[in-house]
Amino acid sequence: MDNELHSDLERDCEQTSQSASHTSTNNWQRISPIALIYFVLKLVKGIFGNFIYLAPALYLSYDKVAENPSFWLPIIYGFIALIVLSAVLSFYFFQYRLSNQQIEIRSGVFSKKYINLPFSRIQNVELTEPLYYRPFGYTCMQLDTAGSIKQEAKVVAINKRKALQLKDEILAAHKPENVTTNTEQDSPEQSEDEVVLDTRNLDDLVIHGITNNRVWIFIAGLAPFIDQISDKIGQWLYLFGFNVEQYFEFEGKSGWQIATTAISLTLMVMIPITIFSIIGSIIAFHDFKLSKSGDRYIRRSGLFTRNEVTMRLSRLQVIVRQQDWLDVLLGRINLKFEQSNANFQQTQPGQLTNKIIVPSVTRKECQFLIDDAYPENQLADIQFKRVSPRLLVRNLFIFVMPITAIITSFVYVDQPVDMIIYVLVFALFISALITMSYLRKGYAVDDNFIYVRKGCLGVDYYCFPIYKVQQTSFKQSWFLKQRQLCSIEFVLASGAIAIPYLSEKIGLSLINNSLQQVEQSKKNWM
Numbered sequence: 001m002d003n004e005l006h007s008d009l010e011r012d013c014e015q016t017s018q019s020a021s022h023t024s025t026n027n028w029q030r031i032s033p034i035a036l037i038y039f040v041l042k043l044v045k046g047i048f049g050n051f052i053y054l055a056p057a058l059y060l061s062y063d064k065v066a067e068n069p070s071f072w073l074p075i076i077y078g079f080i081a082l083i084v085l086s087a088v089l090s091f092y093f094f095q096y097r098l099s100n101q102q103i104e105i106r107s108g109v110f111s112k113k114y115i116n117l118p119f120s121r122i123q124n125v126e127l128t129e130p131l132y133y134r135p136f137g138y139t140c141m142q143l144d145t146a147g148s149i150k151q152e153a154k155v156v157a158i159n160k161r162k163a164l165q166l167k168d169e170i171l172a173a174h175k176p177e178n179v180t181t182n183t184e185q186d187s188p189e190q191s192e193d194e195v196v197l198d199t200r201n202l203d204d205l206v207i208h209g210i211t212n213n214r215v216w217i218f219i220a221g222l223a224p225f226i227d228q229i230s231d232k233i234g235q236w237l238y239l240f241g242f243n244v245e246q247y248f249e250f251e252g253k254s255g256w257q258i259a260t261t262a263i264s265l266t267l268m269v270m271i272p273i274t275i276f277s278i279i280g281s282i283i284a285f286h287d288f289k290l291s292k293s294g295d296r297y298i299r300r301s302g303l304f305t306r307n308e309v310t311m312r313l314s315r316l317q318v319i320v321r322q323q324d325w326l327d328v329l330l331g332r333i334n335l336k337f338e339q340s341n342a343n344f345q346q347t348q349p350g351q352l353t354n355k356i357i358v359p360s361v362t363r364k365e366c367q368f369l370i371d372d373a374y375p376e377n378q379l380a381d382i383q384f385k386r387v388s389p390r391l392l393v394r395n396l397f398i399f400v401m402p403i404t405a406i407i408t409s410f411v412y413v414d415q416p417v418d419m420i421i422y423v424l425v426f427a428l429f430i431s432a433l434i435t436m437s438y439l440r441k442g443y444a445v446d447d448n449f450i451y452v453r454k455g456c457l458g459v460d461y462y463c464f465p466i467y468k469v470q471q472t473s474f475k476q477s478w479f480l481k482q483r484q485l486c487s488i489e490f491v492l493a494s495g496a497i498a499i500p501y502l503s504e505k506i507g508l509s510l511i512n513n514s515l516q517q518v519e520q521s522k523k524n525w526m
Contacts (some may be wrong), residue, residue, distance in 0.1 A: 028095040028106070035094070035157035037132050038140070039087035047083075057228075062349045078456060092198045096155050098166065103143065105153050117153045119170045127163055131304065139163050143170075173334060185380055193293050197372065198358055200288035200301075208285065208360040209278030211326040212334070213270075216376070286357050297337065311356055314524060315339040318464035318495035319370055321379070325457035332360040340493035355494075370463070378447050379463050384442030384453050388485055391501040392438040400431050443499045445510065450490065452497050468492050469523035474503070490514065 024289040089109045097104045126142040133139060139160045143153040158166075200208075286303035295313040299502035320336040327333060337356040360368060367380050404427040409418055433456055440455040450469075452462040480486055486507040487500040502510075 017345060027157050028097045031091070031096070031155065031157040032136070032138055032159070033091070034133065034136055034138055036087050036091050038130070038156050039090045040083060043086055044373060089518070094156065103155075103166075105155065115153045117485070122170050125167050125170060127160075129160070133157070137161070141166070163300060194291040196289060196291045197295075197297075198286055198288075198290040198361065200359060202282070204360045205281045205285050205288075206278050207280035207332055208334070210274055211324055211330060211332060211360065213274045213277040245310060274386060277336070281359070285357075288359070290356065290358055290369075295354055297373075299358075309356055311337060311339055313373065315471065316373060317492045318462055318467050318497070319377075319379075321366060321461040321463075323455075323458045323460070327360075328458055330520070331363060333366040334364060335361055335366050336361055337373065338494040345441055374449065374463065376464070377463055378444075378446055378449070379451060379461060382444045382446065382451060384451065386439070386440050386443045387443070387499065388483075388501040388503070389438070390483060390485065391441070392435060395434045395438070396431060400434065401425055403427075443502075448509075449512070450497075452499060462497055464490075464492060464497070466514050466517045467523050469514050469518055471512060474511060480504075481488075 011019050028372045077354070086109070090107070093109055093112075094107045096104070101120070102116060102119075105113075106112050128140045128142065128156050129138075139162045141155045141158050141163045155163075155264045189246040189504070239402040283303045285301045288301040289299070291298045291300075297313065297316075299307075299309045299311075301307055307369055316337055316339055318338050320338060322334045322336065335358040337358075339355065358366075361369070370377060370379060404423065408421050431432065437454075437456040439461055440453060444451040444453075449463055449465055454460050454462075469490050470493060473489035473496075474487070475487040476485070480501070481504075483505045486504045487498060488502060488507045488511055489496050499507075499510075
């Protein structure tokens, strides 16, 4: 198999050198057999990616599986054979053709898919070189068009020299405003005219991993199995002489001892998951460098796969300044420059090609980068206006009061009266969060930009030029109409940004002024 693979690679390289002057051919071509690895990994990821929350249940049922291996082994072998067969069929039915300044792709086993993408429509070229492609000189080439939410076309295994040649031909047919190269070996070195705007050191990446840790989402996924997990952990700790049951006996203990126990348990859960989050941050943003060459921003980062994203300033749709509650405490900000296709959420942060993320910058660094992109912005000084307080009243009456009344009635019947105190405390806590969310909501407008603020414990700011608006939406229910209120929405190439519960007069004024400026402006949103 190895000899056949190497001979196929050599033959492909020879064909590439012979056709170096032009990549077009009228014949359908197959991809390299190395793509079998790609298809296998893609299938495994697709199958197990949606069942990640079943991992605790599978772990807890390991003993039962081990007791009956003769029953489970045929199922496991059959499952592996099905994956391999699917990968082989996906490889066999994948073909592409280059002709008449366009690329055609045929794929799919049972559900056939055909893509015909002219070079003139291609706005983004991305070359991704997985670790298992590097020894053989192959790469994945992704092509997308302006306004698409996901990649339009993907050749999953193409010789690197042929891919670079094809990229040059695409650039010659239609100069795109954004070219992304995601290969470590072919990424160009920093040119002489590039100016470094920002770098991130190890301390910054550690802070980013801590502040962007999603431990609570993980804990919520484990909630159905918390009893079984606690029993397993207790048995494991008992082997080291630690009696968990004795540790959690609260009878006769003071309040501060119980509080200390709760804090210790929280740290035991959070610390290992936070460590994984820090490692992920280092892998994604290692050796981070943001530079500028002319009107292009260039971001380079990545530990295992060097990731390079180039964004032309004209393609920038909105600047997002994000702070979680830990970011607020530590004085750090996550800055995002978003362009078209910014709703693509299924990629790791360090690999997003539709936005530039600058992690954990200081307030001064953040404002410097915002001013560099939008010199006329007033985000640091402009006064935000709050939305109508009826939004707060609505949320309290709909989400807090009815639920609290129902729970209190059940508790009053079946539980001691003292339990009502805990219900009321929880209701007050939720009300405080809703109130903070309302206080965060705000908007502001100047001659060139619209600013939107939102958040709860943290705070996010959105700043976008008015001429970038592609569509507006005016929403008014019967309830809002009776009180002369409305909700409006601005649609950009990167997504929609909404402002709820405005005065009807102000909402119409914002929409009319925005559309008027878009109509009068001669600037291109791309």
